[in-house]
Amino acid sequence: MKLDPRTKLFMVFVVSLIVMMSATTPFLWAIRLSITLIPIILMILEKKYSSALKFLLAYASALVLTFYFLSEKSEGLIASLLIGYCGIVVQFMPAIITAWYVVRTTKIGEFMSCMQKMHVPDGIAVSLAVVMRFFPTIKEEYSSINDAMRMRGVMLGGGNVLRMFEFRMIPLLFSCVNIGEELSAAAITRGLGGEGKRSSVIELKLGLADYLLMTFLTAATVIFVVFKYFL
Amino acid sequence: MSIVELENVNFQYKGSKDGSLNNINLNIEKGQTVLLCGASGSGKTSIIRLINGLIPHYYSGELEGNITVAGHDVRKTELHELAGTVGTVFQNPRSQFFSVDTDGEIAFGPENIGLEPKEIKSRLNDVVAEMDLDELLGRSIFDLSGGQKQRIACASVAALLPDIILLDEPSSNLDFDSIELLRGTILEWKRQGKTIIISEHRLWYLKDAVDRVIYMENGVMEKEWTGEEFKGLSEEEVKSFKLRPIVLEEELISDIRGESASSFCEAENNIELKDFFFSYKRRPYLLFKKKFKESDGDLLNLNIPALKIPKGKVIGLVGPNGTGKSTFLRCLCGLEGDCKGKIVFDGKTYKGRQILKICYLVMQDVNHQLFTDSVKSEVMLSMKDEDETRCNEILESLGLLEYKDTHPMALSGGQKQRVAIASAIASGAEILLFDEPTSGLDYLHMEKVGELLNELASTGASVIVSTHDPELISECCDYVLGIKHGKAVYLKENKRLS
Numbered sequence: 078m079k080l081d082p083r084t085k086l087f088m089v090f091v092v093s094l095i096v097m098m099s100a101t102t103p104f105l106w107a108i109r110l111s112i113t114l115i116p117i118i119l120m121i122l123e124k125k126y127s128s129a130l131k132f133l134l135a136y137a138s139a140l141v142l143t144f145y146f147l148s149e150k151s152e153g154l155i156a157s158l159l160i161g162y163c164g165i166v167v168q169f170m171p172a173i174i175t176a177w178y179v180v181r182t183t184k185i186g187e188f189m190s191c192m193q194k195m196h197v198p199d200g201i202a203v204s205l206a207v208v209m210r211f212f213p214t215i216k217e218e219y220s221s222i223n224d225a226m227r228m229r230g231v232m233l234g235g236g237n238v239l240r241m242f243e244f245r246m247i248p249l250l251f252s253c254v255n256i257g258e259e260l261s262a263a264a265i266t267r268g269l270g271g272e273g274k275r276s277s278v279i280e281l282k283l284g285l286a287d288y289l290l291m292t293f294l295t296a297a298t299v300i301f302v303v304f305k306y307f308l
Numbered sequence: 309m310s311i312v313e314l315e316n317v318n319f320q321y322k323g324s325k326d327g328s329l330n331n332i333n334l335n336i337e338k339g340q341t342v343l344l345c346g347a348s349g350s351g352k353t354s355i356i357r358l359i360n361g362l363i364p365h366y367y368s369g370e371l372e373g374n375i376t377v378a379g380h381d382v383r384k385t386e387l388h389e390l391a392g393t394v395g396t397v398f399q400n401p402r403s404q405f406f407s408v409d410t411d412g413e414i415a416f417g418p419e420n421i422g423l424e425p426k427e428i429k430s431r432l433n434d435v436v437a438e439m440d441l442d443e444l445l446g447r448s449i450f451d452l453s454g455g456q457k458q459r460i461a462c463a464s465v466a467a468l469l470p471d472i473i474l475l476d477e478p479s480s481n482l483d484f485d486s487i488e489l490l491r492g493t494i495l496e497w498k499r500q501g502k503t504i505i506i507s508e509h510r511l512w513y514l515k516d517a518v519d520r521v522i523y524m525e526n527g528v529m530e531k532e533w534t535g536e537e538f539k540g541l542s543e544e545e546v547k548s549f550k551l552r553p554i555v556l557e558e559e560l561i562s563d564i565r566g567e568s569a570s571s572f573c574e575a576e577n578n579i580e581l582k583d584f585f586f587s588y589k590r591r592p593y594l595l596f597k598k599k600f601k602e603s604d605g606d607l608l609n610l611n612i613p614a615l616k617i618p619k620g621k622v623i624g625l626v627g628p629n630g631t632g633k634s635t636f637l638r639c640l641c642g643l644e645g646d647c648k649g650k651i652v653f654d655g656k657t658y659k660g661r662q663i664l665k666i667c668y669l670v671m672q673d674v675n676h677q678l679f680t681d682s683v684k685s686e687v688m689l690s691m692k693d694e695d696e697t698r699c700n701e702i703l704e705s706l707g708l709l710e711y712k713d714t715h716p717m718a719l720s721g722g723q724k725q726r727v728a729i730a731s732a733i734a735s736g737a738e739i740l741l742f743d744e745p746t747s748g749l750d751y752l753h754m755e756k757v758g759e760l761l762n763e764l765a766s767t768g769a770s771v772i773v774s775t776h777d778p779e780l781i782s783e784c785c786d787y788v789l790g791i792k793h794g795k796a797v798y799l800k801e802n803k804r805l806s
Contacts (some may be wrong), residue, residue: 186412189419210408213450218676224643225677228664229690229735244679251717252675259403266360267468268391268420269406278415278428 082191084287085179088115091294093172095301108301116174123178132170139166180212190277199275207260211253218252219245310376311472311503312336312359317373319354319363327354330527332373336505336520338471341498343514343538344507345551346524347750352507354527356474359505360396361387378471392421395465399477399748401457405449410441410460413449417468428467435463439493453630455486462493473497475506479513480748483629483776484565487513509750511546511554515539523549552751552779560778563800566627566792572799573787575618579739579770584612584649586639599648610635610647611794617772617787619653622765624785624802625774632794633774637741640772641667651739668737672744674724678716683708683727686716690735702730706760722753729760733769740764742773746780758784 080088092112100106113136120129143163147156185206192202222245226232233241264270313335320328326349334355336342344352357363364371365387375382378393395417398404407413414435418428436442441463444456452460458478465473475494479487491513497504498517508514521538523531531549533541539554546554562568585600587608602613610632617623625633639647642663650659651666658666671677680686687699703709706726711719716727725745732740742761746754754777761771761784772789775781781788782804790798 184409184412185407186409186415186419206406210406213408214402217450221671221673221676224638225671226679227643228641228669229677229731230664231679231689247679248676252673255675256403259398259400260406262362262366263396263398263404264406264416265366265387266362266391266394266396267406267417267464268388269416271386271388271391271420271422273422276419276422276425276428278419278425278432279412280425 079284079286080182080290081281081283081287082179082183082187083195083281083283084290085183086191087291087294089172089175089179091298092116092175095298096168096171098301098305101305105301105305108297112297113171116171116178119178120174123181132174135166136170139163143167180209183209184279185210186277186279187281189275190279190281193275193277194281203269210260211257214256215249215253218249218256222248309338310335311338311378312505313374313376314355314358315374315376317358317371317375319358319369319371321354321367321369327351328369328527329354329358332358332527332529334522334529336503338503339498339501340519341494341504341517341535342506343511343518343521344505344524345509345511345521346530347550347752350524351527352524353476355524356396356476356505356507358382359472360394360474361385361390388420391417391470392468393470394472394474395468395470396474396476397458397461397465397478399480401454401461401481404461405457408449410444410447410449410452413460414464414467417464421468431467431469435467438496439463439466453486454481455483455489455629458482458486458490459493462490466497470502472503472505475504475508477508477748478506479508479510481744484561485628491517509552509748511552512556515554523551547751550751552754556778557782560782563788563790564626564776564778564781566631566790566797568788568790568798568800570797572616572796573801574616575621575787577619578616578653579619580652581612581615581617581640582650582652584610584615584636584639584647586610586635586644586647588635600646609794610639612636612649612796615796615799617770617789617799619770620765620768621786622761622771622773622784623787623789624781625772625789625791626776626781627791627797629776632791634743635794636791637669637743637772637774640739641669641741643669653738665735666737667739667741668732668735669741669743670725670728670732670745672747674721674728675717677728677731678724681715682713683716683719683730684712686727687730687734690731692736699734702733706730722749722756725757726760729764733764738768739770739772742771744774744776746775746777751779754780755783 092115095109095112100109117129117133120132139162142159147160147163188209189202189206226244231244314332317329317332329351332355344355346352354363357367358375359377361382363369364383377390380390405413406416411432414432415428418431436445439459439462441459444452444460449457478490482490494504494517506514515538518535518538520535521533522529541554543553585602585604585608587600587604589607600608602611625636627633638644639649642661650657651663678686680689683703684699687702688694700709703712706729708723708726708730711723716724719727746757749757758780761773765771781802785802786805788800788802789796
């Protein structure tokens, strides 16, 4: 399935919005759950079956924990850790997974073209595109650094949490700064940053899937907000 | 008519002496192909940057003199105005891509200068046809090999139709066959009448393509040859200029391409490798991972049931890119947990996590494996029991003692490499693995790395070094191990070593 980047951006927005707002009635929960299905479907579309299953299990267990074992009156260390865990899984994970899907499936060219269609200034569009371009680079660099740490047996920083963090961050920052510098030099020599308007070879068109999904997302948002605040 | 004119140019980077230029006068005619050679830091890259305007617009410093490129006064011309005139292919394929997909990358330049989508598409098609890139279209940049990335980089520069094309050490990360393709691209550009300026350490692939060769030393244009004169230089002359060789032996070429005849020589003292199987393609599994076996055949990226490697020697690991050299190194040092290989030597068998303790990989980008804030603590980190005298000994032997308290990131590339080696020795590793330690190095630095590898072997360590540098093999490797399609195809003694 091929979605327009505009639909994808709207999807990230709606998923984060609805998942973040607290659902108070069973009906609101139903909407929220159906929205949470979106990231699961996306993972299946991307053939990440085991991740989809893991997320489904984590989500279900977090829900069960929240409803049956935890309440506002829970106290103690374990309960508070569990509340934190459930909150992250239930409220943040769906949005993170959706964002991951968008970054993974959107080409930089499509993204730039989408930004132009939405009349976002080139400066902002380029900066956002660079951020998108950097995710896979950071991942690549990070995994090399992890390998190096494993080889030296310092994965746990000698039991020191701060060093564990430091050992990963320092090489990562150095290499990202270097790559960033070379990257922008290369981009400038190919005309990035000129005064003329950029053009775009990719022509975006909203398809049936886009309209359907947008309608569904808009309807879900409207119903959720109306039922939560006005009824 | 001169298309590039440098007149009495002096330049010095802000805060650094390296790469400064001294009284450069250079006229390049339209359609000429010029090679810039010389040691690292001799100013080759600075000249490239003067012509594409990155000096003074991106890298600042003190600049004197006049630079005229295709009628533009570079100092007064904005960088993006030069974009349609001058194109640059950079050294590191990893950091010159703006897009994540190949099509987007080729279209990126034309989009920047605001061409019509129709025009961009026709240019894209032209470039793809010219450079035979069909099979690379629609792919993610991150899935391409170094050679493929460099071809896309060339295409994305060509799509802007520049009259002048600059290449800054373009072959550094390429294997033999990719360099041949690069040469083809350069010859095609030459045929189209483009002006080409190349800064390079590897010279053999350019000898028939260049019209002029300029030798740089300490920021000065020290010598100039015509293409014909350059081809006629003797081996000794080339060596006296500290340049890499111009001509390669046939046998060396077939060795390095993994094309030599299959044969395995025997040594007295061996390290035995057993059951090294690995694949990046995981099969579906439910509860436990399936062990890779020899019978998995074509699925395997690494398929070495048994291999004997001479102990205490320097072994050059060769073969084309993407056929298993890096996988072999990663499995050998225990980084791929799914590879259940065993290493046997001195009567002991090592497997699983024990392998991590006796093998140590010095990565191509050593920046990834330096973590602490001083050279000394870097070495101490690798020791099980911190022992300062031993640490000093190691640093002394690698000539690093005076940098003991320096931050590793403040050192030069070669010094960083030695710090990584120091921590490898400190960790007690007996098998040292090097992943392309000399790519992008000039002759002198390459020779130094070679000497260092030999020294390590003379202290009893076994050194396995993956490389595309024929020069490194001929000068320092005792043996050559060829890998192709994940299999060991030959182990030969290097007879060039006397």
